[in-house]
Amino acid sequence: MEIVLVEDELKPAQVLAAYLQREGLQTMHFTDGQRALEYIRQAAPALLILDVMLPGLDGLALCRAVRLFSSVPIIMLTARVDEADRIRGLDIGADDYVCKPVSPREVVARVRAQLRRAAGQFDSERPLARFVVDEAAQCICWQGEPLPLSRIEYRLFRTLLTQPGRVFERDSLLDAKDILERAVNDRSVDSHIKNIRKKIKPYIGDRECIVSVYGIGYRFQLSDDMP
Numbered sequence: 001m002e003i004v005l006v007e008d009e010l011k012p013a014q015v016l017a018a019y020l021q022r023e024g025l026q027t028m029h030f031t032d033g034q035r036a037l038e039y040i041r042q043a044a045p046a047l048l049i050l051d052v053m054l055p056g057l058d059g060l061a062l063c064r065a066v067r068l069f070s071s072v073p074i075i076m077l078t079a080r081v082d083e084a085d086r087i088r089g090l091d092i093g094a095d096d097y098v099c100k101p102v103s104p105r106e107v108v109a110r111v112r113a114q115l116r117r118a119a120g121q122f123d124s125e126r127p128l129a130r131f132v133v134d135e136a137a138q139c140i141c142w143q144g145e146p147l148p149l150s151r152i153e154y155r156l157f158r159t160l161l162t163q164p165g166r167v168f169e170r171d172s173l174l175d176a177k178d179i180l181e182r183a184v185n186d187r188s189v190d191s192h193i194k195n196i197r198k199k200i201k202p203y204i205g206d207r208e209c210i211v212s213v214y215g216i217g218y219r220f221q222l223s224d225d226m227p
Contacts, residue, residue: 001135002026003111004045006036006062007077008054016049019104020111024136033057037065041172044159045072046135047114049107052078052089060092067093071163073114077107133158142203153196156189160210160220169217193218 003020007013008031017027028045030036034057040048048066052059063074075096076089086097095117096110115135132141139146140157149157156173170189197210211221 001046001115001138002028002043003047003049004028004030004036004040004043005049006030006033006054006059007049007051008032009051016104016107019108023108023112025111031055033059033062037062040066040070040072044155044162046118047073047075047111049075049077049111050094052076052080052085060089063089063094064092069163069166073118075107075110075114077102131161133161142200145203147203148199149196153192153199156192157196157210160218164220167213167216167219173217189217 001024003025005013005017005020005027007016007029010031013029013031017029020027025046028039028043030039031054033050033054036050037057048063050059050062054062057065059076059078063076066072066074073095074093075098076094077098077100078085078089079100080086086099089097095114098107098110130143132144134141134146137146138151138154140149140154140161141147147157159173160168173189193210200209209221211219213219
């Protein structure tokens, strides 16, 4: 499970990243909002921690931009303590707003709370899908049974599942780490999707839940008649 931390002050970022890693959470650290936005578009992080005062694209603008394409949990971390600033942050889509100074342990506790909430929302708001993402085990289950997916297949399917109805271009389905490792490329996405469809067919039958969108990519479609 990966947390994206966007903080331009190196020392506080290193300390917080260390605390998160002790909890078994991977972290990807950025010091500016624009680079973070480019990464978030390609990867599928479990949660974002954004400092408000960033060079270039600030935390509020970054939060607003992310909300155009993702419902990932967002925690704003800032020295701005005015009520108007907190309200603004929450209004544009932040899930939590934490004022500095704050202990790393409290931030970690808030991260855990947001991850629990996100997991509960995924399971309860989409019961017809019957697919559940187990972030800790890095697997996807159908009615409690883990699907036999490879690492890359898990990441692709997870991205589609977490935003049902959204059309993903092929390149936006690629995990940035896999691109760097040359494990997957734009042309091989179709092959991975084909394999995912084969692997989930024994569970859902002939129902089509991964829909091809001609000339663009794929989307996950909920079906009311899933068992």
